[in-house]
Amino acid sequence: MAELKITWTRSCIGRPRNQREIIRSLGLHHLQDSVVHHDSPTIRGMVKKVEHLLRVEEVGDAA
DSSP: OOEEEEEEOSOOTTSOHHHHHHHHHTTOOSTTOEEEEEOOHHHHHHHHHTGGGEEEEEEOOOO
16 A cells, blocks of 8 residues: 655644644644655545645555
């Protein structure tokens, strides 16, 4: 299954509260943090809402 590497690149200062909550729920705590999530419609929808604050890369399977 494909995975997404999500990196937080731009600040949430001055952004609406729901965007700040999405960043937090993705597991990002500080600028330049990265997390890896399974590629799912839920994660894709969250990323779509804050794509202007993130960098997203597809990570292939190691197997």
